[in-house]
Amino acid sequence: MSRLGELIATLKAASEPTRLRMLALLAEGELSVKEVTDILGQSQPRVSRHLRLLADAGLAERHAEGAWAYYRLSDNASSGALARAMLGRLDRDDPMIANDRAKLEAIRAAHASRAAAYFATIAERWDAVRGMHVPETEIEAAIYAIAQRRKLDRVIDLGTGTGRMLELLAPLYRHGLGIDSSREMIAVARAKLSAADVGHAQVRQADIADPIEAGEGADFVVLHQVLHYIEEPSAVLVNAARALKPGGWVLVVDFAPHAHETLRSDHAHRRLGLSTAQMEVWGHAAGLDIVETREFANHKSPDGLTVCLHLLALRNARQQEAK
Ligand SMILES: C[S@@+](CC[C@H](N)C(=O)[O-])C[C@H]1O[C@@H](n2cnc3c(N)ncnc32)[C@H](O)[C@@H]1O
Structure with missing residues (x-):
């Protein structure tokens, strides 16, 4: 044509x-x-x-x-x-266009409150739930090994839940910050970090879709089992990239694409996993390149979920490193 x-x-x-x-x-x-x-x-x-x-x-x-x-x-x-x-x-204020937008906002608010209610109910037993999905020890060992590759000053854990990532990586960083929108999860994270003697990490309640107050910036931003709950993962990756110091990394650990509709209907998931191709597109828009991808299959169950680990680096910093 x-x-x-x-x-x-x-x-x-x-x-x-x-x-x-x-x-x-x-x-x-x-x-x-x-x-x-x-x-x-x-x-x-x-x-x-x-x-x-x-x-x-x-x-x-x-x-x-x-x-x-x-x-x-x-x-x-x-x-x-x-x-x-x-x-x-x-005209954004045209009554029909404005009315459509208001309905969209109401739908999004309903999704958010459904997810918040879900996390509020499971906060206390989340660590048991998360262990059911996948070979958690193997994944945690891989996350630790990646984080250990460079000296970490500041780590930010987005969607920190019960603060497990902050606890796992505690020996590697000088200052940790966990952010989560669920008050109940934050309460559990505070108690757990204090019990584990992790005094150099703080947690706070905020929405990671909003710009992150990262102070001087982080060397390492983690999104562990969070993006599949998010309405606009690309916006969260933009926030994660902005929270990085030059040369910093974002680590995304999430399910590979799957067909378990019940996770969407009963467990507040917004997406049935994230493909590497999709991560590339979102990362690219945020100025991040995937530098490493690893897959962890759940062999224990025939329809078990595969977990993917994506390490992303700021594009400009990589270009400068190459020069
Ligand atoms: C599946 S849990 C994972 C928690 C933790 N990263 C882990 O692996 O144990 C997902 C967490 O993301 C949080 N979350 C979901 N949407 C969020 C948002 N928009 N802003 C901040 N936190 C969010 C939930 O409250 C929940 O604690």
């Missing part, structure tokens, strides 16, 4: 009220088909068809995860930029 033909097809895809509303919603972040359906109040097949049209026109990108599909505004330099330019002409 000629460039003219392509442009006309792209403009046609956007020039329909429902699809323009969808683009405005996707500009707020990645959304599942179900979320778009709930917001627009239209039938799911109709919503799927419109979203597919936007993806075919290059205005949106689709990514499948288990039984769910997620859409986001295209990162593509030409059609993505065109979508953003069109949305720039849209």
